[in-house]
Amino acid sequence: MLFLIYPIIRYNLIVKQIRNLPNRDRISVLIATILLAFTLAKFTNIPEQTINFQAVGIFIPLVINLNTVVALLVTGMTAAGTDWLLRDHPNLGKRSTLPHWVLPAFSAWVIHVALSSLTVSPTWWLAFSLGGFLLLLVIVGEYVLLDTEDIRHPIAELGLNALAYSLFLVMAVSLRSVDVRLFILLPALTIAVGMVSLRILNIGLGEPWPIAQALVSLVVVSQFAAVLHYLPITPIGFGLLLLGLVYGINTFIINLKDEENIRKAAIEPLSVLLAIWLMALVMR
Numbered sequence: 001m002l003f004l005i006y007p008i009i010r011y012n013l014i015v016k017q018i019r020n021l022p023n024r025d026r027i028s029v030l031i032a033t034i035l036l037a038f039t040l041a042k043f044t045n046i047p048e049q050t051i052n053f054q055a056v057g058i059f060i061p062l063v064i065n066l067n068t069v070v071a072l073l074v075t076g077m078t079a080a081g082t083d084w085l086l087r088d089h090p091n092l093g094k095r096s097t098l099p100h101w102v103l104p105a106f107s108a109w110v111i112h113v114a115l116s117s118l119t120v121s122p123t124w125w126l127a128f129s130l131g132g133f134l135l136l137l138v139i140v141g142e143y144v145l146l147d148t149e150d151i152r153h154p155i156a157e158l159g160l161n162a163l164a165y166s167l168f169l170v171m172a173v174s175l176r177s178v179d180v181r182l183f184i185l186l187p188a189l190t191i192a193v194g195m196v197s198l199r200i201l202n203i204g205l206g207e208p209w210p211i212a213q214a215l216v217s218l219v220v221v222s223q224f225a226a227v228l229h230y231l232p233i234t235p236i237g238f239g240l241l242l243l244g245l246v247y248g249i250n251t252f253i254i255n256l257k258d259e260e261n262i263r264k265a266a267i268e269p270l271s272v273l274l275a276i277w278l279m280a281l282v283m284r
Contacts, residue, residue, distance in 0.1 A: 020150070022085045022143045027136070030081035034074055034108055035132050038115055041070035042124070067116045071109055078108035082139055091147045099202050099209070100142040103164055106195040107138045110167045110174075113188075117174045138163055145203075157203055165247060168196045172225075172239035182229050189242070190222045197250055204254035217249040237280045244276030 044066060079101040086097040111131035118124045137159065144156040171192045175185050197217040201210040224245055228238055248269040255265035 020089060020091070020143070020147060022140060023088055026085055026088070027139060030078075030085065030139070031132055031136055034078060034081075034135065035128070037070055037074050037077070038112060038128060038131070041066055041112070042115065042120060067112070071112050074108045074112055075105045078135070079105040082142060085139065085143060086146065089143060089146045095146075096208070099199070100145070102195050102199045102202075103160060104135065104138050104142060106192065106199075107135050107163070107167055110171045110192070111135060114170050114174045117178050134163060134167070160203065161200055164196045164200055165243060168192055168246060169239045169243045172242045173235045176233075176235035176238040182226065185229060186222060186226055189225050190218060193221045193242075193246060194218045196246065200250050201253060204250070205257055213253050216253070217246060220249060221245050233280075234283065236283050240276050240280035240283065244273045244280070247276070248273035 082101050082104045083097045086092060086100055111134070115124065115127060115131065118127060141156040141160045141163070144150055144152050145160070147153065150156075172189065175188055180188075194214055194217075197214040198210065201213050201217075202208065205213070221242060225242055228241060233241070251269035251272070252266055255268065256262070258265075
């Protein structure tokens with residue numbers, strides 16, 4: 001008889017530990033609005049404007065078009081929408097929701113960049129659907145992280161880290177694919193590295209704003225990207241080389257929190273870094 005009762009008790013305990021999910025109506029409205037913005041940006045044609053200016057003797061043309069406007073809108077909209085959803089969490093209390101905006105806003109930006117680099121085709125619609133699903137996972141993951149006693153909390157941490165690195169790879173590959181100039185590529189990648197590192201280190205170190213640690217990753221990776229820009233590397237090879245470096249630096253910093261021995265802290269990140277770089281060399 002006990003072997004019949006135990007699974008029922010176990011199931012009830014698990015259900016109680018799965019505490020909260022975002023309001024379905026609110027998250028549906030948010031995702032639908034963002035996807036609508038992606039669609040309008042792709043199927044609406046507005047003449048672009050070019051603003052010319054000089055900085056330290058260098059002539060720089062700044063092109064403002066619909067993609068630029070939509071990128072800013074969806075990033076801000078996603079951040080505001082995430083805050084709107086998180087305010088409804090019963091465990092929020094007086095905590096700031098600001099750290100939880102970073103990854104959803106970055107996700108919306110990356111998805112827009114990826115979609116804008118593709119032509120309208122079945123591949124574009126597949127990327128559009130996948131992008132909406134990934135954005136949903138990121139927002140739900142951030143919501144789950146607010147409750148440390150939720151049984152899904154460790155899964156949400158791992159999932160958000162994996163999604164952050166995956167989105168960074170998509171961003172790097174997309175920028176390399178459209179062959180943008182260095183003065184556009186470098187700021188975009190710098191912002192991307194900063195946002196990804198800030199959120200991953202925030203989760204791994206448990207600090208609200210690990211800015212100093214994130215700056216280490218930002219400076220090293222941006223300098224490395226500037227060098228790679230002039231080498232004959234495929235977009236996927238370019239993205240993998242940067243991904244390996246970002247992962248290696250962030251993981252090493254997180255490992256130093258628990259390991260006093262620098263060699264032990266460096267084993268995992270260095271091993272993964274070399275494996276990803278080997279993959280990049282194979283695919284170059």
